Amino acid sequence: MTESAAGAVDLATRIELEDFYYREAELLDERRWEEWLELFAPELEYTAPIRVNRKSPAPDIIDGLGHFDDTLSSLTLRAKRLRTDVAWCEDPPSHTRRLITNLRVRPAEDAGRLSVRTNFMLYRSRGDMGAYDLIVGERQDTLRREGDRWLIAKRRIIIDQSSLGTKNLGVFL
Template identity: 75%
Template sequence: MTGAGEGATVDLATRVEVEDLYYREAELLDERRWEEWLELFAPELEYTAPIRVTRRAPANDIIDDIGHFDETKSSLGLRVKRLRTDVAWAENPPSHTRRLITNVRVRRETGTGQLAARTNMMLFRSRGDHGAHDLIVGERRDTLRREGEAWLITRRVIILDQSSLGTKNLGVFL
């Protein structure tokens, strides 16, 4: 993905369309409307969350070779189907979630007709009645393609702000 300062800026209407896409996505996930959420992605989707480590500068702190997950639209679809069964133990009972999406930055990728977007995300997740919760924070780096009247996400890389996740599982989508 192009960096935050690279590529051409987009007009206000396009930026609002992209922001609306992300707010709709958060709503669909928080309401467990996963089948509708999958429709936001292109068939060739790449959906990854590489591992982040703590290293001395100037070394890269992202390890692309391994990750928390490396998904496709098809594998996400299988996860959604599993969540609708009684064998998705990590999410039974389901988590209560709230996703906050902020700092939406959108650029037009040079020569591709696609958009490069970065968003900051915060996921609050609670389970059970004991008051314990998880807080997962990071940046999502997306590539979007216009498909008719809608934007589809073709690639998502999620860079988490934690080297070690405090959550017991990633049974929810980021």
């Protein structure tokens, strides 16, 4: 992996990361949560802070308060729960399609890690009434290499909406 003057990674690494993120979206859309969980490092931090509407120059992201603040252990419990008959928010399961775009990569502050930002759009429909949810935002990841694969060590999800229109957040972003 070489670094260009602009701070980006080489083309082969970029293509490898695009494939990584497309596979992640596929695993989630196909409800293959156990395989999805294998993409995360044991020390995972997985957060989605709240966005608020404030006058400038006040920050619009509240990191101390979030939609969720997970570790690998809590994500694993959430995924296992979705396989039970008490996950009412996802019974029947949602039909989802995740679109991942605008991949931006640069070396992270910690050696051997990458800082990756992607934009996402989650389309989610439930039932047969024609209603659907759109959730849009940015994922800010720190990836680390383990052997021949990448692991997500940290994910911060910034949802563009300050008020979510969805009735629940029973799906993974």
